[in-house]
Amino acid sequence: MNTYSETLYDSYGQEFAVDKIYFENKTDHQHLIIFENTKFGRVMALDGIIQTTEADEFIYHEMLTHVPLMAHGNVKRVLIIGGGDGGMLREVCKHASVEHITQVEIDDQVVEMCKEYLPNHSAGAYDDSRVHIMIDDGANFVRECTDKFDVIISDSTDPIGPGDVLFTSDFYADCKKCLTDDGVLVTQNGVAYMQLDEVTTTAKRLQPYFSDQTFYSAAVPTYIGGIMTFAWASNNPVLRKVSVETIAQRFNAANITTRYYNPAIHMASFALPQYILDALQDNA
Amino acid sequence: MNRITIEPTDKAEFYQQMVQQHGSPLLILDCDQLVQQYNALSNALPGVEFYYAIKALPHPAAIQTLDALGAGFDIATSGEIELLRAQNTRARQTIHTHPIKRDEDIRDALRFGCTTFVVDNIWELEKFVNYRHRVGLLVRVSFPNPNTPIDLSRKFGCREDEVSILVQKAQSLGLHIKGLSFHAGSQCPDSDNHVHAIEQCTEIINDLYKNHGKLLSVLDIGGGFPVEYTQPVMDIESFCNPIRKALLQLPDHIQIIAEPGRYLSASAMKSVSRIMGKAKRGEACWYYLDDGIYGSYSGQLFDHATYPLTIFSDIAEREQAVLAGPTCDSIDVIAEQISMPPLFMGDIVVGHQMGAYTSATSTHFNLFDKATIVAINKPTRVSENIIRLKK
Numbered sequence: 001m002n003t004y005s006e007t008l009y010d011s012y013g014q015e016f017a018v019d020k021i022y023f024e025n026k027t028d029h030q031h032l033i034i035f036e037n038t039k040f041g042r043v044m045a046l047d048g049i050i051q052t053t054e055a056d057e058f059i060y061h062e063m064l065t066h067v068p069l070m071a072h073g074n075v076k077r078v079l080i081i082g083g084g085d086g087g088m089l090r091e092v093c094k095h096a097s098v099e100h101i102t103q104v105e106i107d108d109q110v111v112e113m114c115k116e117y118l119p120n121h122s123a124g125a126y127d128d129s130r131v132h133i134m135i136d137d138g139a140n141f142v143r144e145c146t147d148k149f150d151v152i153i154s155d156s157t158d159p160i161g162p163g164d165v166l167f168t169s170d171f172y173a174d175c176k177k178c179l180t181d182d183g184v185l186v187t188q189n190g191v192a193y194m195q196l197d198e199v200t201t202t203a204k205r206l207q208p209y210f211s212d213q214t215f216y217s218a219a220v221p222t223y224i225g226g227i228m229t230f231a232w233a234s235n236n237p238v239l240r241k242v243s244v245e246t247i248a249q250r251f252n253a254a255n256i257t258t259r260y261y262n263p264a265i266h267m268a269s270f271a272l273p274q275y276i277l278d279a280l281q282d283n284a
Numbered sequence: 285m286n287r288i289t290i291e292p293t294d295k296a297e298f299y300q301q302m303v304q305q306h307g308s309p310l311l312i313l314d315c316d317q318l319v320q321q322y323n324a325l326s327n328a329l330p331g332v333e334f335y336y337a338i339k340a341l342p343h344p345a346a347i348q349t350l351d352a353l354g355a356g357f358d359i360a361t362s363g364e365i366e367l368l369r370a371q372n373t374r375a376r377q378t379i380h381t382h383p384i385k386r387d388e389d390i391r392d393a394l395r396f397g398c399t400t401f402v403v404d405n406i407w408e409l410e411k412f413v414n415y416r417h418r419v420g421l422l423v424r425v426s427f428p429n430p431n432t433p434i435d436l437s438r439k440f441g442c443r444e445d446e447v448s449i450l451v452q453k454a455q456s457l458g459l460h461i462k463g464l465s466f467h468a469g470s471q472c473p474d475s476d477n478h479v480h481a482i483e484q485c486t487e488i489i490n491d492l493y494k495n496h497g498k499l500l501s502v503l504d505i506g507g508g509f510p511v512e513y514t515q516p517v518m519d520i521e522s523f524c525n526p527i528r529k530a531l532l533q534l535p536d537h538i539q540i541i542a543e544p545g546r547y548l549s550a551s552a553m554k555s556v557s558r559i560m561g562k563a564k565r566g567e568a569c570w571y572y573l574d575d576g577i578y579g580s581y582s583g584q585l586f587d588h589a590t591y592p593l594t595i596f597s598d599i600a601e602r603e604q605a606v607l608a609g610p611t612c613d614s615i616d617v618i619a620e621q622i623s624m625p626p627l628f629m630g631d632i633v634v635g636h637q638m639g640a641y642t643s644a645t646s647t648h649f650n651l652f653d654k655a656t657i658v659a660i661n662k663p664t665r666v667s668e669n670i671i672r673l674k675k
Contacts (some may be wrong), residue, residue: 005374005375005376006401007375007398008418009417010399010400010419011460026369160391161395185446195417197414222375230340
């Protein structure tokens with residue numbers, strides 16, 4: 001029986017039964033695979049680490065999209081860094097009020113491969129007329145970019161690998177430059193219980209540029225080890241103090257169907273467990 | 285001195301066929317022999333998990349053969365990782381054993397899926413701080429062995445009394461040290477140093493638990509299992525018998541692993557070269573082969589090995605001879621002061637026990653091509669436990 005073992009940690013890990021391999025590519029020190037698993041549907045792994053699965057991706061993509069967009073309330077322009085699988089784009093496109101979406105993906109082959117092998121992720125979003133795909137290094141794009149966005153979503157890989165530049169101070173500073181005054185930057189920030197350093201390091205690097213910096217969270221089954229944190233960075237502290245009633249009004253007005261996100265989850269996701277608060281306190 | 289066997293010419297038929305088919309110089313890798321060696325070592329050390337030290341013979345067929353037997357792999361560089369990746373081996377079953385690494389080496393190994401690393405000093409330990417949640421470390425301890433041709437405890441390994449300092453430092457950095465490793469030497473004449481090292485490690489493991497509450501779970505006993513070149517060596521069963529007894533003293537929960545390289549690969553490969561020139565110089569007849577010290581016979585220099593040779597002749601006459609390699613350098617001599625029948629252009633010379641540290645250390649000096657490795661008896665069925673490339 002074929003199996004795939006994640007090799008993220010030495011002493012702990014998850015294993016998948018592999019029913020069928022759809023795609024495998026080994027190039028330039030990189031190993032990418034997409035396979036079928038009964039429980040999680042199509043699973044994509046890069047360098048021994050699970051990136052996304054059809055069954056639980058909605059949690060991750062909904063939370064990185066709808067939380068900043070609903071908190072802001074008037075988002076016209078969105079920048080997605082990474083996110084080649086198209087899941088984030090699909091969620092952003094659900095917002096009729098959004099007028100412009102730029103997605104910066106370093107590798108056009110990732111986009112094409114995901115359209116073919118993970119079609120349910122993008123679900124046709126790449127054909128949306130509001131979408132502009134740029135093939136560029138995300139860090140490079142924000143460095144050069146002179147446009148402004150209301151929300152920037154960093155949908156990166158693990159910091160050990162090609163996505164490492166998306167966890168640097170320089171990248172965060174450049175993101176600030178590309179945000180409107182009320183803008184929000186949200187980033188994928190790892191599973192805090194397993195890698196608490198990622199939380200404290202990100203906090204340290206974001207805080208010089210943003211007056212309101214915190215994390216929110218969701219549990220994504222295949223990002224094993226507990227809740228995944230998302231970094232939140234903005235210079236408008238009001239955005240995450242918006243009442244649940246207002247969020248509910250906006251959510252109803254947007255007329256969006258979700259499977260994880262709802263106004264109560266929105267509010268609750270900013271509550272952090274004490275071990276994270278303590279680590280952030282010690283870090284300060 | 286190389287041991288030279290003279291066989292009748294009809295015994296050369298197989299080698300002549302191989303040379304006709306593949307040219308010369310050649311290295312013939314017999315995968316069946318790898319299997320036999322693996323099984324012999326497994327029988328001599330039951331319960332020990334083997335990680336083939338691929339530096340000895342980094343060849344795809346060797347890796348496929350051992351992978352199919354369930355062996356893991358001992359890697360030291362990103363180049364070796366690329367070789368494993370190309371063979372679809374299980375990344376979980378690898379250990380990175382180079383005690384000194386650059387940050388990119390660590391990242392390459394992590395991206396491959398290897399999470400076990402070896403350290404022997406504080407500076408190396410500190411390199412893992414950023415990856416501390418992902419890795420398990422082995423501390424390499426030095427046990428010098430004056431009785432081996434290659435002492436592997438000089439360049440690497442910490443002193444026994446430094447282990448607890450490293451373990452405590454690791455704990456303060458949030459790093460997990462999961463075990464110890466040592467190298468008793470290469471091509472050891474006996475297993476006395478292995479036994480000594482196991483006894484000392486047992487003591488260290490027990491003391492760490494007693495004094496610091498630190499539970500270790502792995503002991504890596506390295507390699508050093510000898511193979512016969514020109515001098516007889518202990519058979520593997522006799523060599524391992526004292527090791528087995530010593531291992532019994534370890535706490536039950538300790539998993540024992542080893543990193544054999546030479547023992548598995550040495551006897552699996554033979555060199556086949558041809559005479560490309562001869563000259564009478566003084567009393568001796570000089571023969572120039574198409575492979576030499578800068579090529580497959582590099583182990584005679586780097587590995588302190590002397591390979592048994594076979595030539596093929598039906599002539600009774602004997603004369604003094606020198607076998608030299610093809611390059612322009614005068615140190616490129618394989619064997620001298622040997623007595624053998626006259627040979628002729630194109631005659632074949634076979635070198636035995638040439639699987640370990642031969643082609644691995646050969647050079648392109650003079651831009652001579654390296655010997656081609658031809659693998660025979662390759663495994664027909666490889667392990668099904670690995671992801672296969674989509675056809």
